[in-house]
Amino acid sequence: MEVKLVNLTKIFSKxxxxxxxxxxxxxxxxNGKLVGLLGPSGCGKSTTLYMIxxxxxxxxxxxxFGETEVSKYPPEKRGIGLVFQNYALYPxxxxxxxxxxxxxxxxxxxxEALEKAQKYAALVGIENLMDRxxxxxxxxxxxxxxxxxxxxxxxEVLLLDEPLSNLDARLRLQTREEIKRIQKNTGVTTIFVxxxxxxxxxxxxxxxxxxxxxxxxxxxxxxVYNEPIDMFVAKxxxxxxxxxxxxxxxxxxxxxxxxxxxxxxxxxxxxxxxxNIGIRPEFVQxxxxxxxxxxxxxxxxIGRDKSILFHFKxxxxxxxxxxxSNLMVExxxxxxxxxNRFFLFDKEGKRLV
Amino acid sequence: xxxxxINFDCxxxxxxxxxxSKETKTSKKTPKKINDKKKKQNNKxxxxxxxxxxxxxVISLAPALLILLVFTFYPIVRTFIISFFPHYNYLxxxxxxxxxxxxxxxLSDPLFWRAMANTxxxxxxxxxxxxxxxxxxxxxxxxxxxxxxxxxVIFFLPYVTNGIAFGLVFATIFSPMDYGLINxxxxxxxxxxxxWTGTAETIxxxxxxxxxxxxxxxxxxxxxxxxxxxxxQGIDKQYYQAAQIDxxxxxxxxxxxxxxxxSPMILYITITSLIGAFKSYSSIVALxxxxxxxxxxxxxxxxxxxxxxxxxxxxxxxxxxxLSRASAAALILFxxxxxxxxxxxxxxxxKVHY
Ligand SMILES: Nc1ncnc2c1ncn2[C@@H]1O[C@H](COP(=O)(O)OP(=O)(O)O)[C@@H](O)[C@H]1O
Ligand SMILES: [Mg+2]
Numbered sequence: 001m002e003v004k005l006v007n008l009t010k011i012f013s014k015x016x017x018x019x020x021x022x023x024x025x026x027x028x029x030x031n032g033k034l035v036g037l038l039g040p041s042g043c044g045k046s047t048t049l050y051m052i053x054x055x056x057x058x059x060x061x062x063x064x065f066g067e068t069e070v071s072k073y074p075p076e077k078r079g080i081g082l083v084f085q086n087y088a089l090y091p092x093x094x095x096x097x098x099x100x101x102x103x104x105x106x107x108x109x110x111x112e113a114l115e116k117a118q119k120y121a122a123l124v125g126i127e128n129l130m131d132r133x134x135x136x137x138x139x140x141x142x143x144x145x146x147x148x149x150x151x152x153x154x155x156e157v158l159l160l161d162e163p164l165s166n167l168d169a170r171l172r173l174q175t176r177e178e179i180k181r182i183q184k185n186t187g188v189t190t191i192f193v194x195x196x197x198x199x200x201x202x203x204x205x206x207x208x209x210x211x212x213x214x215x216x217x218x219x220x221x222x223x224v225y226n227e228p229i230d231m232f233v234a235k236x237x238x239x240x241x242x243x244x245x246x247x248x249x250x251x252x253x254x255x256x257x258x259x260x261x262x263x264x265x266x267x268x269x270x271x272x273x274x275x276n277i278g279i280r281p282e283f284v285q286x287x288x289x290x291x292x293x294x295x296x297x298x299x300x301x302i303g304r305d306k307s308i309l310f311h312f313k314x315x316x317x318x319x320x321x322x323x324x325s326n327l328m329v330e331x332x333x334x335x336x337x338x339x340n341r342f343f344l345f346d347k348e349g350k351r352l353v
Numbered sequence: 354x355x356x357x358x359i360n361f362d363c364x365x366x367x368x369x370x371x372x373x374s375k376e377t378k379t380s381k382k383t384p385k386k387i388n389d390k391k392k393k394q395n396n397k398x399x400x401x402x403x404x405x406x407x408x409x410x411v412i413s414l415a416p417a418l419l420i421l422l423v424f425t426f427y428p429i430v431r432t433f434i435i436s437f438f439p440h441y442n443y444l445x446x447x448x449x450x451x452x453x454x455x456x457x458x459x460l461s462d463p464l465f466w467r468a469m470a471n472t473x474x475x476x477x478x479x480x481x482x483x484x485x486x487x488x489x490x491x492x493x494x495x496x497x498x499x500x501x502x503x504x505x506v507i508f509f510l511p512y513v514t515n516g517i518a519f520g521l522v523f524a525t526i527f528s529p530m531d532y533g534l535i536n537x538x539x540x541x542x543x544x545x546x547x548x549w550t551g552t553a554e555t556i557x558x559x560x561x562x563x564x565x566x567x568x569x570x571x572x573x574x575x576x577x578x579x580x581x582x583x584x585x586q587g588i589d590k591q592y593y594q595a596a597q598i599d600x601x602x603x604x605x606x607x608x609x610x611x612x613x614x615x616s617p618m619i620l621y622i623t624i625t626s627l628i629g630a631f632k633s634y635s636s637i638v639a640l641x642x643x644x645x646x647x648x649x650x651x652x653x654x655x656x657x658x659x660x661x662x663x664x665x666x667x668x669x670x671x672x673x674x675x676l677s678r679a680s681a682a683a684l685i686l687f688x689x690x691x692x693x694x695x696x697x698x699x700x701x702x703x704k705v706h707y
Contacts, residue, residue, distance in 0.1 A: 055597070090592060
């Protein structure tokens, strides 16, 4: 089912004043897709998810499931499945009882409920753990039980709140593939909340990048990465993160402190305007005839690639470049580089090129 | 802990204070019980540290141990021994011949069985009723949003209220006189006064039991609510959100989520209340006087009351050998409480989730 958020807003009233956790966001989640809601901690992801679930009442705006407006519906009327960040499995019930719990609420006959539970347990690969209690399961297994419990009622929409954040690195990789597979198999419209950009990029059909309750950009992961709409999105996506170089327009030329920024920029600038130039580590190319001379401070080997830490002359902040590891680069030497791409942002972070 | 529970705290009650001593006792025990789980986990490390800190521990525990030995363990052992010497004379501390006469006499005494029947009513009726009522009130209290603090104070007031004031209020409500609150109500609807409390011969059995039940429910309510409330607030709210999303009916939320997750608290309250009910005495004295009903029948005598009757006989110049009977009765009660507690623990070990 298509999920549509229109001007959705949530304001928490606190003693210290109002907090606008979600600020007039508009998102359309296409039917059967997996959408990643991505942003730093505290940006309002969970609040958005809980509003879709009905656990929070929106301060303003509407939520549509297909054609129906569900904003006023209580959670139990929305037909959603929700996987909580720490799973919220009932500790006193076995895995089987946990998965069957939503079905028993609907007074489904025991036999049918058991069959369904078994089907979804098999789907998430926990059919041999049915008689254990959650306390006897690993984090990854608990997470699958939680997904099975959310899926067993065959919801129209599946909501996942940072489902992988309690898992160790290896399990996280494995489980996110699993989530992708389960979502593909069931075709359920899924909203997946995470603060981990890599996680969101790897499994989402579309990502929604949020900050301070505002949506910055929506799009296919690769598109958002390649064409970030502003500096926040550019900085938030990518590891190692993008290099941001402060620059200034002097005599109609962009100056990077001492150096001149020697790229073609077809934009009219105001004299004295301050800018930020964004260069992803992989945009840097070592070139004997390069336009810029830099000082290499440190060279790190990271498997297939090599990362170079360097300074532009006169610049304080360290930049990072990723180059193939067969290139010879000595630490503490001067080399020449070129940029094969760059992003130009104004002082406020808006993308100019 | 078992021994401590069974120790005759009735002595404390002799000052005529209307507080059932079980209340003061349980309150002291709360932190201890709650720490029990931690204690278990710390057991291993404690063992390792024992060698190093053993002497320190002995020295710091010595005063408490000494007091326990003198005032708790020694009397228990004495009681045990005396009960098997039917001619024990407490004036010259002579034991006489060994025998089980005291037990046979107690067990064939109709008054003893009346006492056991009354105690059984307290144990089987008041305790489950009071726990269920406390649970329901707690869940309601926890679910209201506005004025929650206000209502919590209301339900907690009896706990901090002086026992005498509490008893007086109760005496006014259930006074056997025409001006009693309930009797006034009965008059208003055209009925006749009922002797609810006191030592009159005309107290209907059901009325007395009714008052005892109400009294013990009300008396223990605050503490139970306090324990349940703290337990409830420790339950992760996400369980309830998950239940709501899965459209769980309210009653099912209560029975399938709240009660199981509160089960450690429920077990604790059940055991302490059961033991308290077995030991009930001071509340009966407060409601029906020292004779626990009219002086011939002692209609509302309880097990501990029975022990006291014989103990009293001795101190007030009756036959000195009655002390052996009192001890025998105490021992029988002890065995009863122990059996019930073990059964309870065993039954709950299958159902309680820590
Ligand atoms: N129940 C609440 N009451 C008050 N403020 C809240 C509540 N829930 C969240 N907030 C605030 O709203 C903002 C967004 O929170 P949240 O949606 O949990 O962020 P995220 O899930 O993206 O980390 C935070 O500033 C948080 O402090
Ligand atoms: Mg969150």
